[in-house]
Amino acid sequence: ILNVEQSPQSLHVQEGDSTNFTCSFPSSNFYALHWYRWETAKSPEALFVMTLNGDEKKKGRISATLNTKEGYSYLYIKGSQPEDSATYLCASHSGTYKYIFGTGTRLKVLA
Amino acid sequence: DSGVTQTPKHLITATGQRVTLRCSPRSGDLSVYWYQQSLDQGLQFLIQYYNGEERAKGNILERFSAQQFPDLHSELNLSSLELGDSALYFCASSPKTSGYNEQFFGPGTRLTVL
Numbered sequence: 001i002l003n004v005e006q007s008p009q010s011l012h013v014q015e016g017d018s019t020n021f022t023c024s025f026p027s028s029n030f031y032a033l034h035w036y037r038w039e040t041a042k043s044p045e046a047l048f049v050m051t052l053n054g055d056e057k058k059k060g061r062i063s064a065t066l067n068t069k070e071g072y073s074y075l076y077i078k079g080s081q082p083e084d085s086a087t088y089l090c091a092s093h094s095g096t097y098k099y100i101f102g103t104g105t106r107l108k109v110l111a
Numbered sequence: 112d113s114g115v116t117q118t119p120k121h122l123i124t125a126t127g128q129r130v131t132l133r134c135s136p137r138s139g140d141l142s143v144y145w146y147q148q149s150l151d152q153g154l155q156f157l158i159q160y161y162n163g164e165e166r167a168k169g170n171i172l173e174r175f176s177a178q179q180f181p182d183l184h185s186e187l188n189l190s191s192l193e194l195g196d197s198a199l200y201f202c203a204s205s206p207k208t209s210g211y212n213e214q215f216f217g218p219g220t221r222l223t224v225l
Contacts, residue, residue, distance in 0.1 A: 098168075
């Protein structure tokens with residue numbers, strides 16, 4: 001994988017559902033993987049910075065895991081709420097200090 | 112409010128012109144990053160400065176340049192503007208240059224080239 005790919009592109013879930021999305025990134029020269037939450041008409045907000053293979057991070061109902069050997073990260077949202085509606089972006093940071101962003105997963109939580 | 116400020120919020124100009132976008136990082140942050148968000152593309156990393164020095168270059172056109180001043184604010188200069196340069200330009204800052212640091216994004220400058 002040369003680019004950062006996120007799936008699905010968009011997702012609609014009911015309030016209370018749990019959901020997850022995937023970020024695939026180049027596994028060579030891996031340095032860090034960033035997750036951001038981006039609400040409409042606002043700017044991206046950092047969720048997690050993940051660096052080690054097997055890393056798991058949690059912030060409230062949102063958690064993320066990292067597999068650097070196979071080049072993927074999962075973001076999980078437990079018990080989705082309407083305020084979780086946003087675009088979730090991941091960005092791969094390589095040893096050359098360049099950041100490559102995925103195109104995001106647009107989540108809509110229906111009340 | 113992330114603590115990162117960007118001016119102006121909106122900018123409308125004509126093709127061929129030159130504009131300067133300004134960014135003030137969070138207090139104490141030494142790294143500044145510039146990003147471009149075009150209509151049909153994801154967020155594109157342009158350039159990073161750390162404590163006044165260029166640290167990394169991404170997909171930045173030759174018509175674009177940036178600098179970081181001793182007071183750590185940064186400016187992105189866009190010249191010979193084309194219609195395709197219309198985009199949302201974000202600045203972000205972090206405490207150090209390491210990719211382990213969270214980045215804090217400013218509100219963005221929306222550039223419209225007519």
